[in-house]
Amino acid sequence: MTDIAFVRSEMTAAQPAPRSNAGVAAWLRRNLFANATDTVLTILAVVFLLWIIPGLYGFLIGRAVPPGGTVEQCRVENVGACWAYVASEIEFFIYGFYPMAEYWRPNLVFALLALLGAPLLIPHAPLKVINAVLFFVVFPIASVVLLAGGMFGLRYVPTEQWGGLLVTLIISVVGISCALPIGILLALGRQSKLPVIKSLSVCFIELVRAVPLITVLFMASIMLPLFMPQGTTVDKLLRALVGVTLFASAYMAEVVRGGMQAIGRGQYEAAQALGLGYWRRMGLVVLPQALKHVIPGIVGTFISLFKDTSLVYIVGMKDLLEAVKTKNDAIEWAAPTQAVTGYIFAAAVFWIFCFSMSRYARFWERRLDTGHKR
Amino acid sequence: MVVLDTAQPPPRRRFSLNDPVIRGVVYQVLVGVLVALFLVWIVNNTAINLKAQNKTSGFDFLWKTAGFNISFSLFPFDRTSYYWEAFLVGLTNTILVAVIGIVFATILGFTIGIARLSSNYLISRLATVYVETIRNIPLLLQLFFWYFAVLKTMPAVRDSIALPFDSFVNQRGLFVPRPIFDNQFGLVGLALLVAAVAWFGIARWARLRLERTGQRFPVFLTGLGISVAVIAATWLLSGAAVTFDVPVLNRFNFKGGLELPPELVALVFGLSIYTASFIAETVRGGIQSVSHGQTEAAEALGLKDNDRLRLVIIPQAMRVIVPPLTSQYLNLTKNSSLGAAIGYPELVNVFTGTTLNQTGRAIEVIALTMLVYLILSLGTSALMNWYNSRVALVER
Numbered sequence: 001m002t003d004i005a006f007v008r009s010e011m012t013a014a015q016p017a018p019r020s021n022a023g024v025a026a027w028l029r030r031n032l033f034a035n036a037t038d039t040v041l042t043i044l045a046v047v048f049l050l051w052i053i054p055g056l057y058g059f060l061i062g063r064a065v066p067p068g069g070t071v072e073q074c075r076v077e078n079v080g081a082c083w084a085y086v087a088s089e090i091e092f093f094i095y096g097f098y099p100m101a102e103y104w105r106p107n108l109v110f111a112l113l114a115l116l117g118a119p120l121l122i123p124h125a126p127l128k129v130i131n132a133v134l135f136f137v138v139f140p141i142a143s144v145v146l147l148a149g150g151m152f153g154l155r156y157v158p159t160e161q162w163g164g165l166l167v168t169l170i171i172s173v174v175g176i177s178c179a180l181p182i183g184i185l186l187a188l189g190r191q192s193k194l195p196v197i198k199s200l201s202v203c204f205i206e207l208v209r210a211v212p213l214i215t216v217l218f219m220a221s222i223m224l225p226l227f228m229p230q231g232t233t234v235d236k237l238l239r240a241l242v243g244v245t246l247f248a249s250a251y252m253a254e255v256v257r258g259g260m261q262a263i264g265r266g267q268y269e270a271a272q273a274l275g276l277g278y279w280r281r282m283g284l285v286v287l288p289q290a291l292k293h294v295i296p297g298i299v300g301t302f303i304s305l306f307k308d309t310s311l312v313y314i315v316g317m318k319d320l321l322e323a324v325k326t327k328n329d330a331i332e333w334a335a336p337t338q339a340v341t342g343y344i345f346a347a348a349v350f351w352i353f354c355f356s357m358s359r360y361a362r363f364w365e366r367r368l369d370t371g372h373k374r
Numbered sequence: 375m376v377v378l379d380t381a382q383p384p385p386r387r388r389f390s391l392n393d394p395v396i397r398g399v400v401y402q403v404l405v406g407v408l409v410a411l412f413l414v415w416i417v418n419n420t421a422i423n424l425k426a427q428n429k430t431s432g433f434d435f436l437w438k439t440a441g442f443n444i445s446f447s448l449f450p451f452d453r454t455s456y457y458w459e460a461f462l463v464g465l466t467n468t469i470l471v472a473v474i475g476i477v478f479a480t481i482l483g484f485t486i487g488i489a490r491l492s493s494n495y496l497i498s499r500l501a502t503v504y505v506e507t508i509r510n511i512p513l514l515l516q517l518f519f520w521y522f523a524v525l526k527t528m529p530a531v532r533d534s535i536a537l538p539f540d541s542f543v544n545q546r547g548l549f550v551p552r553p554i555f556d557n558q559f560g561l562v563g564l565a566l567l568v569a570a571v572a573w574f575g576i577a578r579w580a581r582l583r584l585e586r587t588g589q590r591f592p593v594f595l596t597g598l599g600i601s602v603a604v605i606a607a608t609w610l611l612s613g614a615a616v617t618f619d620v621p622v623l624n625r626f627n628f629k630g631g632l633e634l635p636p637e638l639v640a641l642v643f644g645l646s647i648y649t650a651s652f653i654a655e656t657v658r659g660g661i662q663s664v665s666h667g668q669t670e671a672a673e674a675l676g677l678k679d680n681d682r683l684r685l686v687i688i689p690q691a692m693r694v695i696v697p698p699l700t701s702q703y704l705n706l707t708k709n710s711s712l713g714a715a716i717g718y719p720e721l722v723n724v725f726t727g728t729t730l731n732q733t734g735r736a737i738e739v740i741a742l743t744m745l746v747y748l749i750l751s752l753g754t755s756a757l758m759n760w761y762n763s764r765v766a767l768v769e770r
Contacts (some may be wrong), residue, residue: 041494041496118700197401211747212722215726226420228422228423303510310515311514313715314714328522339522
């Protein structure tokens with residue numbers, strides 16, 4: 001026992017990682033220059049960035065004409081983006097031909113949208129039910145009254161004068177709000193054991209999903225007036241809304257169905273064992289779970305619907321894209337980079353909306369991810 | 375889902391609305407009648423409206439002279455052609471742009487999808503930026519950008535921008551050399567066929583030998599060698615030649631070569647770039663779905679790097695990638711209808727646009743257009759189901 005010469009009684013202090021494994025140089029070596037191929041790729045990427053970043057900077061900022069500039073400044077050789085053009089037409093891009101004296105009405109609608117929409121998106125915000133009723137029932141009615149007017153002493157503004165971002169937002173928000181309940185009904189129909197209901201739902205969903213949105217919009221704008229009793233006129237905006245809603249509800253139905261299929265059979269059976277009828281079984285047990293699971297999918301449908309609203313331009317509606325395209329041809333701001341600047345502006349607006357929504361979907365995915373994945 | 379209690383039918387069946395079977399029938403009859411009434415109402419309204427507008431109906435207009443020109447078609451079409459020929463022109467133009475778009479979108483999408491998974495920080499970041507930018511901007515806006523802001527601001531014909539391989543781009547589109555095959559070239563085609571058959575045969579023989587003896591055979595190299603040898607020999611011996619008809623600038627326009635109108639170029643550009651961002655995500659998801667254990671197991675078995683990819687990772691990833699990939703192809707085909715907005719004469723433009731305006735047969739024209747897309751979709755999903763049943767995991 002005693003001939004053990006040395007027994008270490010305390011732990012050695014941890015050594016710092018070897019030089020080759022820590023610090024900036026190691027990170028660079030690991031992520032950029034791991035082997036020959038990597039090095040070549042890195043060099044190519046750096047060359048590409050060196051080429052594109054100064055070019056983009058020069059175009060967007062360096063050589064650009066800032067807001068407040070004149071059209072003459074935009075008409076010089078080798079000019080960058082003409083932000084002065086966007087700034088001077090910004091009201092048209094947002095409101096279209098909406099009368100200037102009444103801008104407070106769309107502004108109020110935007111404010112309501114933000115005030116009622118934001119708490120709806122926050123998972124733990126209180127008063128969810130009241131909020132949802134306000135958003136999906138009260139808000140649309142209030143918006144129509146506010147925007148169209150003709151009552152409560154508000155001046156009447158026909159929908160032909162609405163335009164720009166206002167119309168884009170109206171179509172997408174109304175489209176998704178109406179598509180969700182219709183989509184849920186269609187999904188329930190598709191899962192139904194009743195053959196007539198099932199086949200009707202399947203036919204509708206598959207037919208609509210098989211054709212491009214343009215043909216649905218054409219159908220809504222050309223054939224809807226034919227379908228109505230003689231003498232009825234259907235507002236153009238309403239026609240587009242019908243088309244967009246029908247289209248989105250078919251996609252929504254598939255998203256909801258995915259959620260319902262992910263619910264274990266035990267849930268259905270347990271609800272049945274409790275003696276719940278069909279609607280309660282669905283409304284109290286299945287749908288709350290299914291809908292929560294497909295929130296990312298619903299947001300995804302909303303993103304594609306939001307992008308697709310730009311197609312109403314083809315059937316003659318005045319949305320944001322139409323507003324930008326119209327002004328791009330306007331002669332008073334004619335300049336070499338006028339069109340490019342206009343499209344970059346529109347792209348940026350769409351991008352901000354869609355990107356933030358996709359981040360929101362990602363946030364829900366992470367929340368729902370219970371860590372059971374491999 | 376109404377779950378019917380059919381396992382044990384009740385002994386006496388009295389009519390009661392609480393009986394789930396009877397209730398199911400009542401519901402269905404009710405819904406059926408409502409839908410039928412709705413349809414009758416619509417058809418009735420339409421008939422009255424058409425009568426009031428003094429419009430006729432029917433498909434007889436297809437055999438009337440169209441009387442309009444189409445700017446781009448793969449076969450001769452002029453003002454004296456019939457409406458059904460216009461329909462065919464639209465259809466072929468749609469298919470043309472869809473096929474070209476699919477090829478480019480696949481190449482670009484796979485490249486970017488793989489780049490997103492690269493261990494190289496810069497490359498994966500660049501791919502992410504591409505995907506997140508492109509897929510959050512509406513396709514129509516991108517098409518407008520390419521068409522109105524890029525191609526339409528190209529220089530005039532006399533100042534055309536020269537590209538490599540004798541190609542030129544200007545306001546009127548893209549001009550590329552057109553290959554001309556002489557008569558002897560049929561032999562080279564035949565040789566190509568022979569080589570393909572030989573390759574297939576070798577692959578089959580090698581697989582059987584592998585199963586029998588466990589010895590591998592370099593199929594790819596042998597096949598490539600045989601193909602090159604056969605084709606080169608035929609080419610040289612037969613004296614076949616390919617010449618290129620190069621576009622040459624005349625006084626006013628280019629003469630010769632292949633002229634691709636700017637609408638087609640913009641549409642192919644827009645569709646490929648947009649769809650590629652979605653394909654990239656599909657590819658990334660597919661590759662990530664193969665768990666790392668598979669890689670490790672393949673390494674443990676002693677497989678080389680590219681065998682590991684070819685035999686273990688890719689087959690499993692493809693199973694996840696192919697179904698959404700097909701639906702992306704279908705989306706691209708449907709999205710090609712946006713060409714109508716920039717004046718590319720595809721189905722919606724030619725048919726739902728010009729033809730509808732001239733004939734006023736709204737219902738027939740829209741129904742026919744929808745039918746085409748419906749057939750394309752159903753055909754694709756049938757193919758997809760067949761593929762899925764072939765590659766599906768055989769589970770216990």
